[in-house]
Amino acid sequence: MVSCPQCHMGYLQEMEDAQGNLRIACSEYPVCRFESDSWETIYADAARFRHPVSPGQI
16 A cells, blocks of 8 residues: 555545546545546656755756
């Protein structure tokens, strides 16, 4: 299980929306409304925020 990057209390779960598209959302909904459409987007954001120096600041 992957913990929610927004609230850190819930975990991310996959589900399908009404059109059959994959959605990834926090299990603590409606308290936490974190949602994404792909794991790649979540991993890219996590990698960007974990880096101690932002690009372009060296």
